[in-house]
Amino acid sequence: MSWNIFPDRMVHLLEQTLTWRSRRQEIIAGNIANLDTPRYTRKELNFNKLLTAHLQGVPTVRLAATHAGHLPGKPAGTLGAVEHTRNSVDLDQEMVQMAENQLGYQASVQMLNKKIDQIRTVLEGDKS
Amino acid sequence: MNILKTLDICSSGLTAQRQRLNVIAENLANSHTTRTPQGGPYCRKHVVLATRPAEEFASCLEDSVKVAVTDIAEDRQGGRPEYDPGHPDADDKGMVNYPNVNPVTEMVSLTLASRAFDANVSVFRAGRAMALKALEIGR
Numbered sequence: 682m683s684w685n686i687f688p689d690r691m692v693h694l695l696e697q698t699l700t701w702r703s704r705r706q707e708i709i710a711g712n713i714a715n716l717d718t719p720r721y722t723r724k725e726l727n728f729n730k731l732l733t734a735h736l737q738g739v740p741t742v743r744l745a746a747t748h749a750g751h752l753p754g755k756p757a758g759t760l761g762a763v764e765h766t767r768n769s770v771d772l773d774q775e776m777v778q779m780a781e782n783q784l785g786y787q788a789s790v791q792m793l794n795k796k797i798d799q800i801r802t803v804l805e806g807d808k809s
Numbered sequence: 810m811n812i813l814k815t816l817d818i819c820s821s822g823l824t825a826q827r828q829r830l831n832v833i834a835e836n837l838a839n840s841h842t843t844r845t846p847q848g849g850p851y852c853r854k855h856v857v858l859a860t861r862p863a864e865e866f867a868s869c870l871e872d873s874v875k876v877a878v879t880d881i882a883e884d885r886q887g888g889r890p891e892y893d894p895g896h897p898d899a900d901d902k903g904m905v906n907y908p909n910v911n912p913v914t915e916m917v918s919l920t921l922a923s924r925a926f927d928a929n930v931s932v933f934r935a936g937r938a939m940a941l942k943a944l945e946i947g948r
Contacts, residue, residue, distance in 0.1 A: 699943065703811040706939060710815045710932045711863065711873035714822030716925045717829070718858045718876055726872075763872040772928055783935045790942045797947050 694735070695793045701731055701762075702786040708763060709779045712770050723770045724763055728785070731762050812943070814863055814873065815936040821861065821875035822929035828878045829856045829922045833915050840910040843898045851908040853884035884909055 705726040715721040832854050842851035857880040863873045886909045894903030 700811070703815070703939065706932075706936055707811060707815045707818065707863075707873045710818040710822075710936065711875070713925075713928050713932050714818050714825070714876045715858070715860055715874065716822075716928065717825075717921070718860055721860060724872055772924070776928065776931065779932060779935050783939055786939045787942050790946055793946055794948070 692793065692796055695789050695796070697735060698732070698789045699786065699793075701726065701728060702782055702789065705782050706779070706786070709775055709782065712775050713772070713779075716770050716772060721770065723766050723768055723775075725766055726763050728782075812936055812940040815939075816933060818863060818873060818875050819929050819933040819936065821877060823926060823933075825856075825858055825876045825878050826922050826926040826929065829858075830919065830926070832856050832881060833919045833922060836910050837912065837915050837919075840908060840912060840915075842908060843896075843905060850888045850906050851910075852888075853886075853908060853910045855882050855884060856880075857882055 705728060708724050708726050712723045836853050839851040845851055856878055858876055859879040860874040861877040863875050888906035889909050890904045891907050892903055893899055893905045896905045899905045
């Protein structure tokens with residue numbers, strides 16, 4: 682019997698969001714660390730684009746598995762979502778993006794907690 | 810782990826900026842040094858920064874990159890001749906070749922380096938806050 686504890690794909694989406702957010706944080710950290718590196722151009726993880734692509738369920742290309750022993754391989758994840766802008770690093774811009782990213786991360790964690798709380802309430806029933 | 814990589818990248822930035830501060834301090838301290846073991850006046854030094862792959866065996870084509878000091882190079886401009894006939898290192902025309910250190914330039918670089926250091930500290934704090942928040946999941 683397939684019993685899905687999370688009827689909607691919410692938890693999965695939140696989990697994905699957290700992964701992207703931390704990836705984005707990493708890229709912002711790289712940009713800021715290279716503030717003074719000559720000829721370094723800033724990189725950007727377009728979060729909105731990733732989210733839209735995820736929600737619309739972008740078709741992914743898979744290799745045909747003609748044998749039971751064929752392994753599917755690792756999903757692409759954030760591959761190709763990082764854009765190389767040709768601009769130099771602007772500290773203010775990076776700081777704003779980082780703050781936004783951090784808030785988004787905290788919001789996702791909070792949402793995830795609420796979701797888990799809901800499930801816990803259901804599991805524990807009316808205890809009072 | 811992802812978040813720890815962020816902290817690692819920040820620390821590379823902190824190290825690079827600190828090294829830059831050291832070199833600026835050296836330049837300022839030696840702004841009037843006329844004698845060095847190599848002979849001649851002190852030469853102003855520059856820090857050359859370059860990107861490094863975020864993980865030991867990853868390539869530089871990866872998305873996130875650390876920073877590192879690759880070289881501490883000497884300034885290509887010559888010394889700053891000044892008329893000071895009483896100085897023991899003055900030549901027969903009374904000119905002393907002082908180092909080409911401009912305190913104003915150094916102070917500006919100092920401010921830039923310290924701001925960049927602050928920026929890296931902020932990123933570190935944000936990364937740590939995110940990691941702590943992630944620990945709250947399901948609590």
